Amino acid sequence: MGRALLVFRLAARDLRRRPVEAALLLVVILAATATLTIGLVLREAAADPYQDTREATAGPDVVASISPPLSGGQPADRGELQDMADASGVIAHSGPYPVTGAKLAANDRTVDVEAEGRDAAAVQVDQPKILDGSWVRDGGVVVEAALADALGVGAGDQVSLAGQSFRVVGIAATAATEPYPEASNYTPPRTVGAGQVPPPAEDLGLVWLTEPDARSLAGQPESLSYVMNLKLRDPAAAPAFVAEHSPSEDAPPGAAASDPVATEMVWLTTWQQIRDNASLLVRNEQRVLVAAGWLLGLLAVASVAVLVGGRMADQTRRVGLLKAVGGTPGLVAAVLLAEYVVVAMVAAAAGLAVGWLATPRLTDPSAGLIGSTGTPSLSLATVGIVTAVAVGVAVLATFVPAIRAARTSTVLALADAARPPRRTAWLIAISARLPASLLSALRVAGRRPRRMILSIVSVAITVSGIVAALSLNAQLDTARFGSSQLDEVRTERLGQVLLVITFMLLALAAVNAIVTTWATVLDARYSSALARALGLTPQQVSSGLAAAQVLPALAGAILGIPAGLGLVAAVDPDTTTYPPLWQLLAVLPGTVLVVAALTTIPARIGARRSVAGILQTEHA
Amino acid sequence: MSDVVDASVVRASGLRKEYGKGEGMVRAVDGVDLEVTAGETVAVMGPSGCGKSTLLHLLGGLDRPSDGEVWLAGRRIDRIGEKALARMRRTAVGFVFQAFHLMDELTAVENVELSALLAGSSPQAARRRAIDLLDRVGLADRAGFLPSALSGGQRQRVAIARALSNEPAVVLADEPTGNLDSAATLEVLRLFESLHEAGQTLLIVTHDSRIAATTDRLISMRDGAFVDETRLTGGTSGSLGALAGLEG
Numbered sequence: 065m066g067r068a069l070l071v072f073r074l075a076a077r078d079l080r081r082r083p084v085e086a087a088l089l090l091v092v093i094l095a096a097t098a099t100l101t102i103g104l105v106l107r108e109a110a111a112d113p114y115q116d117t118r119e120a121t122a123g124p125d126v127v128a129s130i131s132p133p134l135s136g137g138q139p140a141d142r143g144e145l146q147d148m149a150d151a152s153g154v155i156a157h158s159g160p161y162p163v164t165g166a167k168l169a170a171n172d173r174t175v176d177v178e179a180e181g182r183d184a185a186a187v188q189v190d191q192p193k194i195l196d197g198s199w200v201r202d203g204g205v206v207v208e209a210a211l212a213d214a215l216g217v218g219a220g221d222q223v224s225l226a227g228q229s230f231r232v233v234g235i236a237a238t239a240a241t242e243p244y245p246e247a248s249n250y251t252p253p254r255t256v257g258a259g260q261v262p263p264p265a266e267d268l269g270l271v272w273l274t275e276p277d278a279r280s281l282a283g284q285p286e287s288l289s290y291v292m293n294l295k296l297r298d299p300a301a302a303p304a305f306v307a308e309h310s311p312s313e314d315a316p317p318g319a320a321a322s323d324p325v326a327t328e329m330v331w332l333t334t335w336q337q338i339r340d341n342a343s344l345l346v347r348n349e350q351r352v353l354v355a356a357g358w359l360l361g362l363l364a365v366a367s368v369a370v371l372v373g374g375r376m377a378d379q380t381r382r383v384g385l386l387k388a389v390g391g392t393p394g395l396v397a398a399v400l401l402a403e404y405v406v407v408a409m410v411a412a413a414a415g416l417a418v419g420w421l422a423t424p425r426l427t428d429p430s431a432g433l434i435g436s437t438g439t440p441s442l443s444l445a446t447v448g449i450v451t452a453v454a455v456g457v458a459v460l461a462t463f464v465p466a467i468r469a470a471r472t473s474t475v476l477a478l479a480d481a482a483r484p485p486r487r488t489a490w491l492i493a494i495s496a497r498l499p500a501s502l503l504s505a506l507r508v509a510g511r512r513p514r515r516m517i518l519s520i521v522s523v524a525i526t527v528s529g530i531v532a533a534l535s536l537n538a539q540l541d542t543a544r545f546g547s548s549q550l551d552e553v554r555t556e557r558l559g560q561v562l563l564v565i566t567f568m569l570l571a572l573a574a575v576n577a578i579v580t581t582w583a584t585v586l587d588a589r590y591s592s593a594l595a596r597a598l599g600l601t602p603q604q605v606s607s608g609l610a611a612a613q614v615l616p617a618l619a620g621a622i623l624g625i626p627a628g629l630g631l632v633a634a635v636d637p638d639t640t641t642y643p644p645l646w647q648l649l650a651v652l653p654g655t656v657l658v659v660a661a662l663t664t665i666p667a668r669i670g671a672r673r674s675v676a677g678i679l680q681t682e683h684a
Numbered sequence: 685m686s687d688v689v690d691a692s693v694v695r696a697s698g699l700r701k702e703y704g705k706g707e708g709m710v711r712a713v714d715g716v717d718l719e720v721t722a723g724e725t726v727a728v729m730g731p732s733g734c735g736k737s738t739l740l741h742l743l744g745g746l747d748r749p750s751d752g753e754v755w756l757a758g759r760r761i762d763r764i765g766e767k768a769l770a771r772m773r774r775t776a777v778g779f780v781f782q783a784f785h786l787m788d789e790l791t792a793v794e795n796v797e798l799s800a801l802l803a804g805s806s807p808q809a810a811r812r813r814a815i816d817l818l819d820r821v822g823l824a825d826r827a828g829f830l831p832s833a834l835s836g837g838q839r840q841r842v843a844i845a846r847a848l849s850n851e852p853a854v855v856l857a858d859e860p861t862g863n864l865d866s867a868a869t870l871e872v873l874r875l876f877e878s879l880h881e882a883g884q885t886l887l888i889v890t891h892d893s894r895i896a897a898t899t900d901r902l903i904s905m906r907d908g909a910f911v912d913e914t915r916l917t918g919g920t921s922g923s924l925g926a927l928a929g930l931e932g
Contacts, residue, residue, distance in 0.1 A: 487789035487830065496797070497808040502803060510788060594785050597746060598799045599774025599850075601767045676741040678783060 071395070073402035078379070086407060089371055091410035092575060093457055093569050094418065096364040097450050100357030101419025104446040114239060114339040120193045123239030124293035125302045127333045129163070131289040139285045144330050153305055157601040158187040159292035160379065162275060166226035168207075168216045175244075177211070177269040179225060180291065181278025185563035190240040190293040192272065200274050204233030209268035210243035226281050236272065239335065240293055242342040244269040266388030287363075302334035341595060342580075352536065355635045358571060359529045361453050366522035368461035369578045370583050371516060382467045393470035404458040412454035416447060468578035486593075504595055504608030509615055510589045515587075519580050523620025523659070524627055526573035527651055531628025532635070533566045534643035534651075537568045566664050574662055579675040580612050581663040585670030592671060593678035606671035609665040617659035621652050692755070693854045693885045694720040694743055699752035701738050701908075712738040713749070716907035720854065725886040727896040730905035736889040737858050739905070741903040743887065744777045744856045757853040774803045778847030782859035784839045786831040787833070793818060793827040793840045811848075817845035821875055835843045839869025844875055854885040861892055873898060 079086045117123065128148045131139040149157040162181040182200050191204065193200075197219025200206050206226060207217060212235045217223060220230045237243075243536050245267045275279065279318075282288045296305055338565050348488055379400070386396050486508040495506035509516050537559075553560050594606045599610075625648055632642070700714040712735045720726050726738050740756060741747040745761050754762040757776040758857045761769060778799075779785075786795045793814045800810035818824050821841040823834075831839050840860060847855050857876075861869040873895060876886060888895060895917065904912035 239917075319890065484790045484832075492794060496794075496801055496810070500802045507789075590785075593786060594787070596770065596801065597744075597773065597779050597785075598802050598846075599770050600802055603767065603771035604770075670913065674747065676738070676747040679746075679781060679783075680737060 071398050071402050073397045077446040078399075078405070079293050079384075079403050085371060088575060088579065089368060089404070089407045090414070092364045092367040092371075092572060093408055093454050094415045095572050096457065097251060097359050097361040097412050097454050098418040098422070099415075099416025099565065099568060100453060101442075101446065102423050103352075103354035103357045103417050103596070104449060105423045105442060106417060108384065112635075113206065114154065114342050117193070117237050118239035118335065118339075121237065121239050122187075122189055122191055122295075123335060124158075124616060125296040125299045125335050126294040127162075127240050127293040127306055127338070128294060129289060129331045129333075129363050130160075130329070131331075132286050140290055144288050145290055146308065148292060148294060148330060148332075151309060153250060153292075153298065153301065154294050155297050156188045156192075156295035157292055160187040160290035161292070162282065163280045163291050163460055164278060164289045166281055167224075168211075168215075168269065168271060170217045170221065173215055174214065175211065175269050176267060177225070177271050179205075179278050179281055180270065180272050181275035182272045183626055184274060189295045190237040190238060192236035195235045195237060195265050197232070198271050199234055199236075200277075202234060202274050202277060203231060204273075205230040205277075206234040206236050206272040208241075208244055208270040209235050209237045209244075211271070211301055214244055214269075225273075230273070230277075237426055238270070239338065240291075241270055242338055246582025246665045247619060262643050272333055275489055286600075292294060298333065301602045302336060306332040306334050310671070338522050352561055352565070352635065355532070355631065356529065356569070359532075359631075360568060361457060363522060363525045363529075363576065365461050366518045366525070367572065367579060368404070369518050370576065370580045372465055373515065374460050379469065380472065391486075396468045401459065401462050404453055404462045408454040408458035409451070409611060411449045415444065415454065416450050419450075488511050488513065490529040500600055501604045501607045502611060504592075504600065504605065505611030505615060508608060508612040511591070512584070512587060515583065516581065519613060519616035520578075520620040520623065522573065522576045522580070523617045523655060524624040526569050527655055528577075528628035528631050529569040530566065530651060531625055531643065531648065532631045533562050533569075534610060534647050535629070535632040535641055538643045539641040540645075544640075574658075575664040576615070577613060577659050578666060581609065581666040582670075584612055585609055585666050589670060589678055591675060593673070593675045595669075596675045597679060602668075602671040606664070606667040610660055611666035613663040613667075614656055614660050618652070618656055621655040624655075625651060689803075692719045693724075693757060693792070694887060695745060695753075696739075697753045697755075697757035699742060699754065701735070701742055701747070702750040705831065707743055711908050713742060715890060716752070716908075716910055718903070718910070719854060720885060720887055722885055722898040723880075724901065725880045725899040726888070726901045726903065727899040728887070728889045728903045729891060729893065731891060731895045734905045735908040736891075736905055736906075740856050740858050740887070740889045744779060745773050749781075757864070774799070774848055775855045776908050778850070778852035778855040779854045780840070780843050780847050780855060780857035780860045782862040784831070784836075784843045786842060786846075787838055788831055791828050792823060792834065792838075793844075795831070795842055796814055796845045796849055799846055801849050813849060816843070816899075817848055818842070820848075820873075820878075821845045835868065838863045840872050841866065841875060841902075845874070846868045846881075848879075848884070855879065857886065857888040859890055859892075860888065861890070861895060869894070 094328075130140045130142070132138055145160045148154070163178050166177055166179045168177045169175075186199075192208075194206075195209055197206070198204075205223065206225070212218065212232070215223075217232050219232055219234055223230055223232055247514055265292055278283070279288065296302055309330070331555055383396055383400075384398065387393075491506055491510040495503045497512075498506065586610065592609065595608075596605055598601065629642060685863060696716055696718040697841055699713055699716040699718070700711065703710045703712060714735070716739060721831075728739065730736050736844060738747065742762075743751050743756070745754070745756065749762050752762070753760060755774055759772065759776075761772055764772070773779075787798070790798065793811065795804075795809040796817055797807075797814035800808065800813055805813070815824065815827060818827050821844055823841055823845070826834060826838060826842075831842070834842065840863075844855075844857075844860075860876075861872050864872065869892075876888070877898065882929075886899075888899065899916060901918055902914045903910050
């Protein structure tokens with residue numbers, strides 16, 4: 065107990081002694097944990113609203129639909145759907161209901177909708193939840209909530225449906241189809257093959273009318289499709305039910321349709337497929353955010369490693385004192401590790417809070433699903449992963465320097481001897497052929513290879529994130545050519561997410577560059593002073609110190625571009641879009657310029673320190 | 685008055701260096717006048733903290749005076765910009781420090797050639813010169829050794845070789861034997877003797893009377909000011925080891 069108290073007290077005192085560095089550590093880990101939290105919470109947020117809606121509306125386990133043959137002239141065969149209701153495992157059903165495609169016009173906007181004819185009485189399966197107004201009645205239309213939200217209509221408004229005027233009598237949510245703009249397409253034309261589930265359409269909404277109104281809207285019985293909602297004994301077995309009852313590509317003629325143009329066939333959709341499609345929008349963001357969270361986590365490891373390395377160099381004498389008064393290497397390592405773990409825990413808690421509070425901004429607006437606009441829940445798994453990442457970052461970055469410090473000779477530590485620099489013979493030989501500033505830069509960089517590698521990794525991670533952001537932006541640009549509501553919502557949401565991620569990446573990378581430069585400046589103060597004593601000007605020394613950061617940055621940028629393209633391909637293999645070549649090429653000089661700008665000030669400060677003072681007080 | 689008229693190698697006039705303000709002000713160098721001519725070897729002696737090292741830093745352009753004039757190789761340096769000052773350090777001065785101040789990660793020859801490389805010499809010329817100088821200080825066979833593999837005396841000889849790399853007008857040595865044992869001190873003194881014989885101007889700051897006794901002129905310093913000056917007849921051209929009591 066006494067030892068734990070001692071460890072805690074020493075860790076707390078050291079943190080208080082260097083509040084700026086502690087704050088920087090906190091910010092760096094917080095950025096990573098907040099992003100990761102958003103990504104993980106979104107994953108849960110994507111599933112929750114659908115589940116809530118499903119429970120509130122007695123959502124179906126399988127939706128079966130049938131359309132008339134595309135060759136025309138014949139009505140859809142409702143008997144096929146009726147057979148489904150009698151299939152093994154089905155315990156309840158509603159429908160079949162007639163469905164027809166129509167144009168809905170309101171507030172100067174026109175949207176394609178599926179108009180479904182329903183009973184006025186409540187049913188056992190898929191009874192849409194009325195959010196405003198009432199359920200269907202003759203001459204009245206109930207509009208799906210997300211569509212109503214997009215069109216800006218509410219109960220009591222007048223809308224035009226296929227040229228006929230209807231009064232909006234209610235706004236409702238359902239779990240039987242995806243919300244606008246991705247409502248299921250029950251009516252022809254279909255473009256998918258037999259046995260496949262029709263994908264969610266883009267810019268398609270859903271309205272409910274009374275059956276007579278729906279039939280009247282269709283005009284011809286041959287143009288009506290039918291939809292039926294099935295409840296299974298085992299909802300989890302819905303995919304198996306669909307597999308069993310879906311016609312396969314090689315089914316014999318007559319058993320089921322292999323040519324959807326010539327014949328009609330039953331389309332079956334599971335509630336799991338609807339759920340996945342309904343959360344597609346949020347899932348894209350979640351995928352991007354989780355990837356960004358890991359990127360920021362890696363960047364945080366690099367930042368923390370540099371910060372910790374710098375702090376450890378300052379703690380050599382403290383380590384010597386601890387050991388001189390009887391502290392074991394284990395105690396010394398525990399003290400050093402403890403303070404970073406404490407910071408990481410605080411950063412994890414703050415990151416969880418920030419991520420949790422920020423997530424609703426990314427899940428709005430999803431008015432088509434119940435409960436989508438509230439604050440999402442924070443699961444134990446998310447808390448565990450985020451805390452583990454934060455502590456992992458701290459331990460990973462601290463472990464090696466802590467063990468090294470703990471194993472340092474007490475006498476050497478008490479003498480506060482600097483860690484001897486690394487000799488890189490080939491770098492020294494090459495640098496001899498370069499102008500004084502570059503000579504100095506290469507040698508400064510080569511003195512601490514681990515820090516140089518961290519700089520390269522840090523810039524490579526940032527650049528890969530930027531390249532991924534550029535790729536996503538290029539994807540959004542492509543989407544902008546489409547003018548659907550879905551494109552607009554996707555573009556806007558992903559644009560916001562990209563902006564946040566890019567900002568966090570750049571902020572973290574900037575902190576990293578400045579911290580690394582400052583650590584280099586401190587570490588190279590002796591060699592810089594000596595170089596000045598030997599005749600280098602302060603400008604040459606500062607440009608050498610800055611160039612010592614720029615050279616690894618250039619290497620990092622060169623590595624980061626292919627890494628970023630690979631990341632894009634890994635995160636989104638189906639719709640990979642690469643940024644234009646000029647943007648990729650501009651990343652190189654851009655990175656160099658930004659790093660040079662960020663490192664100039666600390667390098668200048670470092671180069672202006674008193675030569676005589678440093679040489680009098682320091683020994684290598 | 686022109687800033688480039690002086691014939692002496694080092695000249696200081698009314699040199700003052702102050703730290704702090706008000707009651708806490710410390711005058712490290714207090715009205716020093718000094719002139720060192722070409723080929724002369726001068727020792728500045730005094731107790732620790734009397735301002736010897738500060739004086740050396742002012743004379744070599746490592747630090748700026750609070751008041752007074754400093755002339756180096758015929759050029760006034762207390763008023764010139766940082767860039768010009770750096771150029772002067774590169775071409776006119778060679779420093780030898782008590783702590784050697786060698787780069788730990790560079791071998792002996794790489795340390796020696798560093799000054800020449802920073803001054804813009806070609807790598808080949810810098811390396812040739814460095815090897816010559818190491819030969820001159822008796823360390824040609826240690827050219828590829830890191831400082832950690834050299835003795836104190838050897839390290840200081842490498843530092844002296846580095847100081848000579850750019851053929852400076854004056855070598856300023858700050859307690860060059862302060863960290864050395866007797867044998868190593870003798871090695872360094874012999875080296876200084878050979879430099880003196882070759883006509884190299886030397887200004888040595890020390891509190892070791894044995895070194896001071898080998899110079900042409902001995903200046904005593906106390907509380908930042910010169911308090912005594914003695915011309916020594918023996919100098920470094922005399923029987924150095926015997927005079928300094930280091931041999932036998």
